[in-house]
Amino acid sequence: MYELATEEVNPQRKATEFIGSIGKAIYSLIETILVALVLAIVLYLFIMTPHEVVGNSMHPTYKNGEFLMANKITYRISEPKRGDVIIFKFSDTQDFIKRVIGIPGDEVMIKDGKIYINGEMLDESNYLSSSVITNGGEYLHEGQSITIEQGKYFVCGDNRTNSSDSRVFGPIEKEAIKGKAWIVYFPFSEFRIVQHESY
Numbered sequence: 001m002y003e004l005a006t007e008e009v010n011p012q013r014k015a016t017e018f019i020g021s022i023g024k025a026i027y028s029l030i031e032t033i034l035v036a037l038v039l040a041i042v043l044y045l046f047i048m049t050p051h052e053v054v055g056n057s058m059h060p061t062y063k064n065g066e067f068l069m070a071n072k073i074t075y076r077i078s079e080p081k082r083g084d085v086i087i088f089k090f091s092d093t094q095d096f097i098k099r100v101i102g103i104p105g106d107e108v109m110i111k112d113g114k115i116y117i118n119g120e121m122l123d124e125s126n127y128l129s130s131s132v133i134t135n136g137g138e139y140l141h142e143g144q145s146i147t148i149e150q151g152k153y154f155v156c157g158d159n160r161t162n163s164s165d166s167r168v169f170g171p172i173e174k175e176a177i178k179g180k181a182w183i184v185y186f187p188f189s190e191f192r193i194v195q196h197e198s199y
Contacts, residue, residue, distance in 0.1 A: 047072055049179050051087045051095060057157030057164065058097055061085075061127055067186035068097075068194065070179030079103070080153055080174070082117070083197030085181040088155070088172055095178065098165055099127075099197075102154030109145035110136045110167070115156070116145075117199070126197055127158055134160045137167030153177070 053066045062068070062085075070087040080086060080100050090096045101115060101122065102108040109116040113133035116122065124132075134156070136142035148154055152171035157163025166172065181194040 048182070049087065051097060051178075051181075053097055056162050057159050058085075058099075059159045059162070061158045062097060062181075062184070063190075065187075066184050066190060068184045069182050071182045072179040074180045075174070075177055080177060080180070081196075082106075082199040085194055085196055086153075086155070087178045087181060088176045089178055090176075096155075096165075097181065098155035098157055098163075100153050101156045101166070102148045102171070104148050104150045104152060106148045106154070107145050108140065108148065108154050110134055110140055110142050122199060124197075128160070132160055135167075137165075139170040140167045151175075 048069050049072055051068055051070055053062045053064055053068065056064055080103065082100055082103055084100045085097065086100060087095055087097050102117060107118050109119075113135065114121050115124070115134055136144065140146055146154075148171050151174050153174065154166040154171045156165045156167065180196075183194060184190055184192050
């Protein structure tokens, strides 16, 4: 019978290997966090922008306190369309979410509580109740019509009785548009892809 030689365990070597494995794990974690941060910054600066819905101007389509992500690329390669839900810069401290109602060249009129585009009543039945009345404002009065200038867009909130929009402050510049609403991501129970209309 021969005795098998047993390798002598060196406690110092074991401790060094343990510390080394912890170091590798920490390095890997830091690397992952840095990559995630870089991706998040790139997404924020060039591709997506987050937005919190503040107020009830788009209720019930988008509710106060919901968070959504807007696509910043779409309008670099195409023009906003009627029915698009957009995020735009209203002031240095405030962004708004509204729906595009009129595009450049459109004649917009409010008559008998409804919006008319180029002489035809706009069908908004997919997102507005038939009982909703669209009143005029300081900029566009009941019975008055305006033609949208090039590079500008007429926007309205879905909650017509509780929305400050182009009826009040006039059409917005394309340069003010930050993105096209894409997904609602918070609260998680309300997660959904944003639906845009096509008129």
